[in-house]
Amino acid sequence: MLTRLSDNPESAELPRSGMWLGTWLARLGSVPGRVLAYARGRLAVGHPPTEAVAPQRPPVLIPGEPWADQAIAEVAVMVPEHTRCWEELLRHALALTSARPARKWRTRARELLDSLGADEVFARTDRWLTSYATAPPGRTHEHNDNAVRGLLWLRTVAPEEGTSPRLLGAVVEGALVREGRTGPRGARVAGAAVHVLSTLDSDPALAELVRLASRITYKATLRQLDRALQAKADALGITRAEIDEIAVPHHGLTTIGRGVQDIGDARVELLVEPTRVRAIWRDNTGTATKSVPASVRDDHADELRARIKDIDKALAEQKARLELLFLEHRVWRFDQWRTRYLDHPLVGTIARRLIWIVGVTPCVYYDGKLRGLDGEPVHARPSDDVALWHPIDHDTDEVLEWRELLAEQGVVQPFKQAHREVYPLTEAERNTGLYSTRFAAHILKQRQFHALTAARGWSNQPRSTVDVSCPPTVRELPEWGLRAEFWVDGLGEDHDAGVTRSGSYHYVETEHIRFYPIQAPENVAYAPGRGYAQWDDVNDELAEPLPLADVPPLVLSEVLRDVDLFVDGASIGNDPAWQDDGADTCYREYWDSYGFGELSTTALTRREVVRRVVPRLAIADRCTVTDRFLEVRGDLRSYRIHLGSGNVLMTPNDQYLCVLPRQAKDVDGLARLPFEGDRMLNLVLGKAFLLAEDTAITDPTIAGQLR
Structure with missing residues (x-):
């Protein structure tokens, strides 16, 4: 029987059985931390807890976090023998304080898994980890984070039981949610999840590592992901870039841009179109219906939405990856390229709308074949080279012909290619020689600028009055042996309208762009915008920027285009409400x-x-x-x-x-x-x-x- 708790939990008369916790869990999905703290004898009040609920040992987890509340509640309503076993398992998870588990820890973990049943352990802890990953922003307790790390490492003890790579990826992203200027709420949890993910030998696990590497910006975790992916590449005898290609999942698509799935008693056909994923429903007789069947709408709506969302995200990630190939100078064998790009069920929906150079012939896919400007099929041998076409390498007349052909065939390109802007060297840049001021003196919103740089593969440190100095915004180009540097200065003074309470600048002002050999020492700028400097003891030859005339035209064009996009996307001049912002009249x-x-x-x-x-x-x-x-x-x-x-x-x-x-x-x-x-x-x-x-x-x- 459930005893009703008053507004004063410490004055409530609690039953000895503790089964009221199960009622809370069944009705609310979790138990309020204050109630749990009282039940576990942890409530800080003026008198000790009643003998009926006083624990024999200190509680394993600290209440107050959704996942910990859920775990405490579930364990509390088990039969005593199971409660003791689960508490021992949680204590063993907490005992792992080193970066990686020792053999003794793994041996005992195996014994505990055998006694409880690995299937039951992983099914239950999957729910707890899901709760951790989806928790709203908020501070976490280091004690509980250690328990999460231990639960993650359990999965390396029994890899044959099957661990969801997507769940591990969700834990990584949830752990890296930032709490103001204090950084991620669980960087060590993210590190453990990445390591466990890297031990899984499956295509979905590899795909999840690649997905995370394209989304994570926290440097320590990103370095760990890169090391894991490089190790996978070395083991397979391929390059790191090829890992990104072979790891793209099909997401249930069986032909180019099309997949069929049974959901409930209906069947849905998903079609990938240029700007959306469209669902066509059929009933159990195969007849197309105008609306979602009631049985699906009532019982499986979340399942379908999640799948469409996954495909949408994957398409966005692949479009971004393919656009960055312009600067990676990639060349494929035709048979390899056909498998990874043209005929891939997901990537093919993008690749078939782009212009490629097969052998020496530019071509695009339409009417079931690769065709050149003259409309004739392009016949390729398996050993022919394939590269991505860029307009800077072709004359204006040819570029205009491609635009006309794509329009005639109704081809909507996934990003600008035939219409791509090109940025040849100007006379002013020939005169300055070592740097470009083409995009100087723009005022950008720092938050939007930082997001755009990350999306385009640049490394940027937000400017703050708290910092004395910081590096420039950098794009490394290892394929070309170059590094591009874009200089920006913070705008504002302490405590004025241009600076947040924490000292971050609302705005930055753009300066010049330079190129260096990739092995050149990094430069440094004074964060408040007092000029450009170099490290002291540097090699004079390497420290000098390269003449712009010596930078390959494609590299110069793509780097300048990136900076143009930063200005186009982050300039305050694009804010239609700016005139209403009286704080920034300057x-x-x-x-x-x-x-x-x-x-x-x-x-x-x-x-x-x-x-x-x-x-x-x-x-x-x-x-x-x-x-x-x-x-x-x-x-x-x-x-x-x-x-x-x-x-x-x-x-x-x-x-x-x-x-x-x-x-x-x-x-x-x-x-x-x-x-x-x-x-x-x-x-x-x-x-x-x-x-x-x-x-x-x-x-x-x-x-x-x-x-």
């Missing part, structure tokens, strides 16, 4: 000049795409593309949308109109674009569709500005 002049000024190289490409797309839009008769703007005629006013920033001016007096990204229309289905990934292009067109029908705008924050 940057208003820059906001005006960027938000409505000359177009960058990225924006110039956007303008050419808009010129091609607009005539095919339903609002074509209301749109005109000019030098810097997409002009839209509404019924109430006319509007000029800047093609670089997306900011809007209204007639008759160039009054500013604030339209936030979430207020623009979704252009999916309204406009067919030649490539994915240009967020600003979608935003510009989304604002055009919205403003062309300005009399239908119901959002009061926009409608109020139109009066």
Whole structure:
């Protein structure tokens, strides 16, 4: 019988059986830490706990964390013999304090697993580890973290029992959730999970290591992942880059972009399309249905959503990986490339929309074959080389022909390739010789800048008034023996509007770009923006930057394009609400000049795409593309949308109109674009569709500005 607990747990009369804990667990899924603490004799009150609940030994875990509360509650309602065995297992897990378990620890762990049953142990601890991985942000106790580490290491004692690589990956990501400036909440837990994952000899485990390496930014764990993957590559006799290729899972797809799965009493066909994963449902007779069957909607909705989410994430990761291949200088044998790229059920949906050079012939896949510019099939031998096509290596006429062909065939590229911006050396850069100031004097939001650098493979240390110095933002290019450095300075002084309470800068200002031999000593900058310096005892020859004219054109172009993307994605000039931010009026002049000024190289490409797309839009008769703007005629006013920033001016007096990204229309289905990934292009067109029908705008924050 459950005795009701009052608001004062220490005054409640608790039954001797302890079965009330099971009721809490059944109804709520967990037991409040205060209740558990009282039941275990840990509540700090003015009098000792009642004899009925006083523990014989100190509790194994400390209450207050979801996973620990769940474990305590489950163990507490077991029969006494099992309770003692499980507590002994948890104490043994806690006994592992070294980085790796000794033979004696492993031997005793094996004995405990045999006595409890490995299947039961891993099934129960899977639930606890899932609870740990999905817990909301919050501080964890080192004592409990040690227990998690021990539970993870148990899995190396009985690898044949089967451990979910995805669960281990979730533990890594959950442990690396940051708690403010204090760093990850469980770095040692993440390290243990990575090590256990690296001991699993399976394709899913290898795929999970690769997935984590593409997502994790915490340096210590990332180094551990890289070492594990390099060891896997060495064991297989292949390169580290090839590991990323062979580890891509199919995610249930059986042919290119298509997979069929039975869920409940229905069957779903998943189709990978350029911008989404579409589900086609069929009932048990095979007939297509217009909606999700009721049985699936009621009992299996989460299962389907999780699978679609996995495919979406995998597609995004593979698109990012393939785009970075431009700078990796990769070449494949045709038979190898066909298996890993063209005919891979998942990667093939991306690779078949890109231009490749097979042998010496550029080609793309359509109508069931690889075809060149002339439309004729390309016949390849297994030993032919294959490389990714880049526009900087081809003349303008050929690039334009490829754009026309892709448009005719309805090919939507997964990222900019035929329309990719190129950045040849300018006369100004020839004059400066050793550095480029092409993207200097921009003001960027530091948080967005940091995220963009990580996504593009750069190493960046956020600037802070707390630090005396920091390294520049760096992209290492081992395939070329080079290192690119991009210099930025923190903006603001202590305690002003540009600095957070913890001392981090809200904004950074861009400076120059330089290239060095990869073995050159790293440079250092004064964090508050007082200039550029080098380490003292350096080799003068290596310390000198390379002349820009000596940098391979493809490398120079891709590095400068990355920096252009950083500016395009993080500049304060792209924030439509900036004029409402009174704290930062000192940057208003820059906001005006960027938000409505000359177009960058990225924006110039956007303008050419808009010129091609607009005539095919339903609002074509209301749109005109000019030098810097997409002009839209509404019924109430006319509007000029800047093609670089997306900011809007209204007639008759160039009054500013604030339209936030979430207020623009979704252009999916309204406009067919030649490539994915240009967020600003979608935003510009989304604002055009919205403003062309300005009399239908119901959002009061926009409608109020139109009066």
